[in-house]
Amino acid sequence: MANTNRDAVLKVFDGFRVELDEYNDRRERLIKVSRDITNASKKVIFLLHRLATAKIESGGTDFKSIAKQGRDKLIEIQALFASIRGELDGERFWSFQRAVSPGLQEYIEALSFVHYLESGRLVTFREVQASLTDESGIVYFPLPLDDYLLGVSDLTGELMRYAIVAISHRGGRNKAKEVCDFVRNCKADFERFTPFVKFLSKKQAVTSQSLEKIEAAAYTIAIRRSEYGASAEALEDLVSGYESSSGMERQGRGRGDVEGDDDMFP
Amino acid sequence: MDPDDLATINTALDADVDRREKIKDQVNELDKTTRSMVGVLNKIHSTPENEMVSVIRSVRPLLESCSIALEAIANLVPQHQFWRWRDMWCHSLRTAVFSAALLEFLEKGKLISVAHTSEILGIKPEWNERLYLQVEDYLHGLISVVNELSRLAVNSVTMGDFDQPIRISMFVKDLFAGFSMLNLKNNDLRRRFDSLKYDIKKIEEVVYDISLRRLAPLPPSASEEMETSPERRKN
Numbered sequence: 001m002a003n004t005n006r007d008a009v010l011k012v013f014d015g016f017r018v019e020l021d022e023y024n025d026r027r028e029r030l031i032k033v034s035r036d037i038t039n040a041s042k043k044v045i046f047l048l049h050r051l052a053t054a055k056i057e058s059g060g061t062d063f064k065s066i067a068k069q070g071r072d073k074l075i076e077i078q079a080l081f082a083s084i085r086g087e088l089d090g091e092r093f094w095s096f097q098r099a100v101s102p103g104l105q106e107y108i109e110a111l112s113f114v115h116y117l118e119s120g121r122l123v124t125f126r127e128v129q130a131s132l133t134d135e136s137g138i139v140y141f142p143l144p145l146d147d148y149l150l151g152v153s154d155l156t157g158e159l160m161r162y163a164i165v166a167i168s169h170r171g172g173r174n175k176a177k178e179v180c181d182f183v184r185n186c187k188a189d190f191e192r193f194t195p196f197v198k199f200l201s202k203k204q205a206v207t208s209q210s211l212e213k214i215e216a217a218a219y220t221i222a223i224r225r226s227e228y229g230a231s232a233e234a235l236e237d238l239v240s241g242y243e244s245s246s247g248m249e250r251q252g253r254g255r256g257d258v259e260g261d262d263d264m265f266p
Numbered sequence: 267m268d269p270d271d272l273a274t275i276n277t278a279l280d281a282d283v284d285r286r287e288k289i290k291d292q293v294n295e296l297d298k299t300t301r302s303m304v305g306v307l308n309k310i311h312s313t314p315e316n317e318m319v320s321v322i323r324s325v326r327p328l329l330e331s332c333s334i335a336l337e338a339i340a341n342l343v344p345q346h347q348f349w350r351w352r353d354m355w356c357h358s359l360r361t362a363v364f365s366a367a368l369l370e371f372l373e374k375g376k377l378i379s380v381a382h383t384s385e386i387l388g389i390k391p392e393w394n395e396r397l398y399l400q401v402e403d404y405l406h407g408l409i410s411v412v413n414e415l416s417r418l419a420v421n422s423v424t425m426g427d428f429d430q431p432i433r434i435s436m437f438v439k440d441l442f443a444g445f446s447m448l449n450l451k452n453n454d455l456r457r458r459f460d461s462l463k464y465d466i467k468k469i470e471e472v473v474y475d476i477s478l479r480r481l482a483p484l485p486p487s488a489s490e491e492m493e494t495s496p497e498r499r500k501n
Contacts, residue, residue, distance in 0.1 A: 006440045013444030091395040094349035124271040189267035196279045
């Protein structure tokens with residue numbers, strides 16, 4: 001009697017094991033893909049920063065070509081999302097949403113950076129969703145609202161880095177001001193969503209910090225400019241004059257030529 | 267931010283908040299029922315075996331009334347979104363499973379199945395993907411049963427019932443063997459499973475005390491062995 005009971009219990013739990021294993025294995029697989037997506041997205045963001053910095057330093061103003069390169073890279077990430085669509089059909093999507101959400105948010109961050117460089121605007125919910133839709137218009141990865149908002153919130157941190165690099169270069173003052181206004185608007189727009197979206201208030205705090213950093217940099221530039229009392233253009237010329245001479249000086253030092261020091265103070 | 271987008275997001279968030287509140291109301295209803303069940307079930311620790319039937323009888327209608335709130339929840343959850351909202355009710359649902367499984371043990375001495383639990387709670391198969399009894403919630407309910415049974419083993423001895431601890435011991439050991447077959451991740455279920463051994467130890471101690479003093483008849487398997495053993499036959 002006892003044994004038949006035990007056997008029945010074991011048989012039932014055998015079924016549970018299969019079910020739980022399947023769930024856990026699927027979750028592991030999705031976490032791996034999510035990590036791959038995070039990695040690839042971070043690479044795109046770094047690529048954009050590198051290209052944008054080079055462009056700013058060379059005095060270029062056309063960022064569309066940079067965005068194009070970023071967009072090409074994003075196609076590979078979109079393929080990763082497409083590869084897991086079979087794992088996420090029907091009710092499974094919400095079952096594993098938390099496993100894939102970190103990767104998704106990083107992807108949205110990269111996409112929104114590309115989009116900003118392209119158009120100077122914030123990528124819309126619909127545009128992000130469209131990027132995760134196949135040619136025949138079938139959504140293969142439904143975009144949760146929370147992930148969209150948390151993903152685009154991260155953009156402000158990237159824009160801060162971008163603005164700080166820009167601000168010390170010719171024409172960068174205007175660029176920094178543009179970014180500053182943009183980030184300020186983002187912060188204002190997101191604020192009303194914070195009660196509804198978990199973790200958004202944390203992101204808002206980071207956005208505030210980024211904003212302060214940009215504002216502080218802009219302030220420093222403004223103060224120095226007023227001290228000099230010249231037109232913006234004249235100041236740019238002066239700075240670039242210094243930059244080129246100190247550049248030469250650095251080269252001189254590289255050759256072990258210490259006398260070049262005097263060149264710094266003509 | 268795009269004004270259209272802003273409006274869409276606002277509408278969608280409002281709809282979610284609305285839905286969440288409606289579900290919460292129903293979960294509160296379910297919670298009321300499960301709490302009163304737990305309250306009534308607490309009486310088993312002070313009810314002699316021959317009066318147990320009346321306790322069981324008073325829990326039944328409560329158990330069956332869970333279906334009202336569950337149906338309301340199922341109607342509020344959009345298709346395919348079971349997992350999005352389940353955290354809201356899983357605690358109450360586990361308590362309901364606990365009550366159903368405990369009743370089944372008290373009545374029949376058996377382990378209730380997932381299908382039977384769903385049936386008792388009025389969870390309909392056609393709700394699939396909006397609300398169903400998930401294995402994890404079912405297993406949580408069973409662990410609560412073991413927690414409760416370790417107390418019942420002690421208290422039934424106090425009431426002079428020496429058979430109950432033996433039945434409990436066998437049932438819990440079967441369950442533990444079942445749980446041991448699962449590959450549990452480091453989650454709540456795992457932690458609660460790890461705590462089962464203390465319940466089992468407590469039950470074993472009770473069984474040991476009873477056996478040592480020969481207070482209970484030998485379990486059927488053991489007495490069979492005795493009956494067929496050569497020494498017995500000689501007598």
